[in-house]
């Protein structure tokens with residue numbers, strides 16, 4: 490198991506140096522977390538001290554355990570009141586946070602509820618009535634439950650704002666503020682965010698008390714040692730053909746393809762659907778049951794190719810993802826880091842692989858990404874492409890001869906045998 494986000498700078502500390510209790514250390518040993526990741530090494534002692542803290546780190550760097558371990562250490566297990574509230578931008582992220590919390594609390598189980606939209610609210614109300622110590626949810630549903638007086642935040646001691654930048658992007662600020670006003674002022678607030686733009690700074694300033702800052706954003710940059718990163722120049726109308734060729738050549742065990750818009754994801758999905766049974770799409774407005782089923786099937790490997798937009802793609806933590814393809818270059822540099830990071834997860838031992846399609850006009854966007862990650866991406870080449878090399882300077886992928894009638898090959902030709 491890989492222990493540190495950046496292998497060139499292994500985390501210098503041990504879990505036993507961070508102030509965690511012997512029972513927590515036993516759980517960590519049991520689940521195979523040998524060394525704290527950098528965000529865990531920096532954030533856990535701070536959070537255990539009771540101070541407000543902000544941590545700049547992306548998903549995939551172990552940030553969930555960084556805030557969850559201190560909470561699990563400090564909640565009163567004998568009380569059934571809601572003592573911790575974790576707010577996050579998406580349902581999938583909330584599910585993952587709850588799952589990680591269950592794993593980490595194995596030594597001393599506690600009652601955790603996931604409060605997200607798209608799920609029967611009655612069930613959540615009944616869970617809350619039985620007593621929930623840690624509530625994990627999205628702001629919209631949390632507000633809904635507060636309005637129905639099903640959720641009582643009067644005894645909350647810990648509030649965690651997870652992926653705060655993304656929550657504000659989605660427009661959750663008013664909801665977050667309402668929720669924070671329902672929590673006691675005597676509380677500890679922890680904020681995790683991949684980036685710290687001014688709106689996040691303002692949120693921290695208004696609702697946190699002299700927060701200590703931990704900045705591990707550099708760890709969010711997918712290092713070249715962990716992920717092979719390529720680009721291919723291609724005209725928009727040839728992207729699909731290139732994608733099919735790439736899949737046929739690379740034979741990913743599991744691939745995640747990102748599009749910029751929902752429409753783009755839908756169109757791409759329709760082109761594969763029926764011809765490739767193990768393909769699915771993920772986007773925010775699909776019914777929750779469909780999203781849940783898709784995630785389950787992606788996790789257990791039934792789905793081999795998932796087409797997603799950024800909002801949902803960001804929360805996907807699946808260790809089997811071997812290939813990331815940016816069908817559309819991400820609009821924001823940070824989205825690049827998030828997308829590509831899906832293939833270099835802390836929990837996975839495999840080296841990741843990522844390819845970004847770039848149209849001719851998007852050269853400056855690619856350069857901006859390269860500056861942000863401090864790495865020049867390699868140009869991706871296909872075998873047939875090599876044939877051009879002796880005669881002419883290296884052509885772009887879109888100069889290749891592509892057969893006029895294109896067929897999606899059999900599924901067997903696409904994917905590597907698991």
Ligand code: AMP
Pocket residue numbers: 490491492521522523524525526529547548549550551552553554589806834835836
């Ligand atoms: P996160 O950034 O919280 O989404 O975590 C990414 C993945 O890394 C999750 O699957 C965690 O279970 C795993 N993980 C977190 N901390 C460690 C650690 N110290 N050692 C090994 N795996 C870890």
